[in-house]
Amino acid sequence: MRKEPVKVKEKEASARGANFDEVVLGYSEEEALQEASRCLQCKNPACISGCPVGINIKKFIYEVTKKDYKSAYFTIREKNDFPSICGRVCPAEYQCRKACVLTKKGEPFASEQAINIHFLERFVGDYGVKNNLEIPVEKDAKFANFKVAVVGSGPAGLCCAGELARRGIKVVIFESLHKSGGVLRYGIPPFRLPRDILDYEIDYLKKLGVEIVPNTIVGKAITLEELFADGYSCVFLGLGAGVPAFLGVEGENFCNIYSVNEFLTRVNLMSAYKFPEFHTPVNVGKNIVVIGGGNTAMDAARAALRLQKMQGIPVNTTIIYRRTEIEMPARRLEIEHAREEGIKFEFLVQPTGFSGDEKGFVKKIRALRCRLGEPDASGRRRPVPIEGSEFEMDCDLAVIAIGLSANQVLTSATPQLKTDKYFDVVVDPNNMETSMKRVFAGGDIVGGEGTVIEAMGMAKTASNAIVVRISE
């Protein structure tokens, strides 16, 4: 008889809320062994093709079954520099788990029966962190005189830096904010990615010799030309998709209407949830509405709900999304967690405007009901507003989480850098080189919003190309 999947331990929904502690507690050794033993060790494993960086999933799971966690860690690390991060944030149900042979054909996401590859990856990644497993460094003396500048310390930048440093290349990361980690720090809340994990991975890079220069905006404080003049052989741009989209509806500038970036940056990066110990404030509403269906919308809603609990405000946070649950791009686990914690969902709803009071604070949101029409360019069914269905909801704080686009601070200062109509940097997909020689790019600045693992995949391709370029 087929064994049942091993459920991962989580903090009880009732015990969550008034803090930002991690929710998913991860597998114990016994649980990991049990889950790993469910893997069929397929002759032609489909899961690997479902992984954007091609981790040898079959092999690492086999190594887990043999209790050889060290080998399992190094198997993952061959392709993925940060397993304990990806094991927490990867949308596995759209990727490796969806490709798993145990997923029923034609399902939109992984079946429950699919191997919990991400939880096993996390188990192995955390084992590596706990035991300080260090990847063998293959420093090559011929690279000793080269240095590479990495712009941005998010997933792409960190990955590229690590890959190059391991080969003995001097890497300097320039970060515009005061802390490194990019979206992993300002975007993803600690209840999903604890900060000690992130700090561990960043400290590890520093141990490899990577230098991180915070508070430095390339394109403003220093140009790409100046980096080359300073002796950098190549530059990698991991700029991210930093600019928040707004709805473009009436009343969007009322006070207490936040972009998701602002809300999460205040809460995560600036620790506004610890105000006044930390000095950056964030407002909390009685009737909070989050607009959007992606992971950032879930993160914002769950952070907002925690803030309500911390301030003793009766929980009332609603996510409104213009399609239905199935089209939501968020990880299924985040949707599930949000619901467990008490977030309400309003599907097929499209905001049309906000109204406020005389002090300029938002009080109500107006919206139209929608139905699903024909599929659009994304392949998802398009929401079609229903005429005359407009309604109002109380809303004294709104978070707009409908997408992000490229930050143009560097590209607008560097006209030689070719961008597309979305202001994303154009690269040669084979080596991630931009229109500027020796300038490479990866992550969300290439091709728009993606996942952490996709960003790392691009960074890896770029780092290999940089090594080739330096060797020439």
Add this chain to the structure above:
Amino acid sequence: MKILAKEVLTENSGVKVTKLEILAGLVAKKARPGQFVVLMVSEKGERIPLTVVDTDINKGSITVIVQEAGFTTKLLGKLKAGDSLYALTGPLGHATEIKNYGKVILIGGGVGIAEIYPVAKALKEAGNYVEVILGARTKGLLILEQEMRSVSDKLHILTDDGSYGEKGFTTTALENLLKAGKYDLVYAVGPIPMMKRVAMVTKNFSVKTIVSLNALMVDATGMCGGCRVNVGGKAKFSCVDGPEFDAELVDWEGLEKRNRVYIEQEKHICNLYKI
């Protein structure tokens, strides 16, 4: 990010304005008039934007002038020469377009005088006829008089109480100048009500009018949109689209309201830390 020098420019009727010279080599090299930096006093601090008033490339330093009005600016005012900031980044925002416009008027109100200083200096160097109007509540609050005198062809001083210069508002003086002669540019920085009135006055004289906005910011690199302000019916980010905008197009009321969004927290934290 070390503070090289600190000077209290004025402390009068509950207003304290402090000048800080801060080590920031890359910023000193790159900052142009009109640009700003974002700084954090401590690791737990807020990120606040401040205009770069002056730079010294040889020393690798920048000068900022701050009115100790809110929690973070008061905290900043407590630092001494030799202390270091936790973080400082810049230069941010677009620089002022410096060229020979012809005859220009610059208006500075309160601590806004510090912000028009680098622009006045650059416009003067670019060959403009520079006329400056400075406004302060009272004589003791007037800052940078000598510096402004040195970069202007003509200087007008107004105080609300008449304790120095003429009694009255900067906008009255502005209106008189515009009635008497033709000018090619008006540049104003000061409290929102002042800039708003400047916009109302210049509208009648069809003279290009630029203001530099002091919206609340977090990252100041275009990432959060907290500093968005309605300009000509479009949401603009003060940090990356500004900080300068055409005065006539700014939604002043919206900006004023958004700048007061954390007023309660501000009071709370000031009381708590007794600052």
